[in-house]
Every structure is written in C-alpha cells, then in structure tokens.
Amino acid sequence: MSTRNEPQQKQQLKALEMTPRRKQFFRMVSEGLKVGFEGEDLSRVENFVRYCKGELEYKALGPLHQPSEEYVEGLRAKPWWEPQEFEWISEMEERSSIVIDEFKAFWNDPLSGFAKDSVNMNIMGKGWSGVRLQRLGEWIPENCEKFPKTVKLLKELKIPLAVRGVMFARQVPGSGVSPHTDGRNFILTTHLGVDVPEDCWIRVGEEKRSWENGKALILDTSFEHETRNDSRRDRIVLIIDYWHPGICHLTKAEQEALAFVYDLRNKFESGEIPLEEPEEKGLFGAFKRAFQQ
Structure with a gap:
C-alpha cells in the first residue's frame, strides 16, 4: 500500500x-x-x-x-465497476437486510468491538477500525460466530473471494482514509453500505461517489483512493475483496x-x-x- x-x-x-x-x-x-x-x-x-x-x-x-x-x-483497469457487471451483486443487495440487521444486533452488544489492526494505520488514520470476518484468505472463527447469517450469505453467493479479506469497516465522524493505492491490479473490492449517514464519500481515481445502505460500490483499489466522513455519526460498510473477473x-x-x-x-x-x-x-x-x- x-x-x-x-x-x-x-x-x-x-x-x-x-x-x-x-x-x-x-x-x-x-x-x-x-x-x-x-x-x-x-x-x-x-x-x-x-x-x-x-x-x-x-x-x-x-x-x-x-x-x-x-x-x-x-x-x-478502471476505477469504478458497475453492479450489473457481476451476477452476485444484485442478489447481495436484495438480501442486504440480513447483513444490516445482524450488524445492528452486534452493534448493540456491549462486548462488541472494532480493532485498529491494519498494517497501514498511518494511512487508514485514527478514525478507522474494522471487524474482520476473513483475512489473508482464512475465515476468522471468533468473528464469524458473531455474524453467522452474513457469512452464510457470502458463501451462498459463491463470490470468487481473493486471499485478502472480508470485513466490516468503521469510519468515525470527522475522519478519513488518506489517499493511497493497494497496488494489486488482480483484486477488486466491493463496499456494501450497512449504516451510512449523509456527508460521507469515497474517491477512486478522479471520481467521488457516496455509499447507500443496502447498495454496493465496486472499485479497483490499484487506483488512488481516499474516504471521508464529515457527518456526526459512524459510517459502517462491509468490504469484500475478490478476484478481478479477468482472472477467470x-x-x-x-x-x-x-x-x-x-x-x-x-x-x-x-x-x-x-x-x-x-x-x-x-x-x-x-x-x-x-x-x-
């Protein structure tokens, strides 16, 4: 990165x-x-x-x-891909209430928590943290147990998951991820809006877009990208990394x-x-x- x-x-x-x-x-x-x-x-x-x-x-x-x-x-190579380019995206959006409802239950648990565990926290910033379901291609049992319905959905969708990760990512108010690139051109990333307030955005390449609850944004993180949350509450998205379709x-x-x-x-x-x-x-x-x- x-x-x-x-x-x-x-x-x-x-x-x-x-x-x-x-x-x-x-x-x-x-x-x-x-x-x-x-x-x-x-x-x-x-x-x-x-x-x-x-x-x-x-x-x-x-x-x-x-x-x-x-x-x-x-x-x-293009900064943004569109949902209709992937068969599994539409089904994920249709069933996104499973993810959103399960996250709400997790968020209400006083024992729940996000970790600032990125190897690049200087880029991610103090306002970023995550709950990882999968990392480096391996499912993390203790976290997957907290989101059994979400994990079941992801497996049913048959997403060509890459050996990078799946996670819930949190951005606190008044913070953002600095401009950077993840470099690897053979992996794409989807962000599913889980709890997204107004005044939040992500820029990939030269274009900014905003998340919506239950909707997917698809990006190529080998393009420079950054995020910002200028609202008054946390922004939550589900991040999924998977193989570029050209790998097929x-x-x-x-x-x-x-x-x-x-x-x-x-x-x-x-x-x-x-x-x-x-x-x-x-x-x-x-x-x-x-x-x-």
Missing part, C-alpha cells in the same frame, strides 16, 4: 533489493510451482513472478492508476498457481514462515509432500 507522496513505481522498486528474505521467498515460489504444477503452462504466472522481482516493468492504464509490482498482465480467463492451473504465490506471500509478510526455513519443513515442505503422495 503506498501514498501519493512518492511515485508508485519508484517507491515499489526501493523494496525490490534481493535480500536473503526475498531470495528465500522466490526460491520457494519457484520450487512450489515446479512441484505442484508439473507439466502445466504457467507462462503468465511466471511473468507475474518476474514483475514481482522487478524484472518486468508494469504499466499504469489511466489517470491515478498506481499498480504495484504484483501485476497480472492483460487485465482491464486464466486456466484452472494458472488460477491455483497465482493463489499459491499470493498465499505464500501473505504468510511471509505475516511472519508465519521464518527466515531461511529448511525446505523440508513448514509450508513448502507440506506443499511438496502433498504433491509427492
């Missing part, structure tokens, strides 16, 4: 030095793809890895488009390989995989053994 204070590509390239940690990551990526996808044509995924290494130069596809080195070629044009093997790379990246970023872990242990060892059985 980066801010507008420094050109996106310049900032990303600073982080591309081949440190021991990065060498370990890309070694595990290479070995994992060979072991798990032997005989498959993974040229597009291999190019994705080359972008990640900084060997290929990614391209911005419009004003304020700021993709990162985690870049998939050939995907359509990849083969099943390519989709699984891309998910593997991104999941491995998340585990490195979270510290789940320690530095210079022996290859026969941990995630790679488990992955390798699974495909050798």
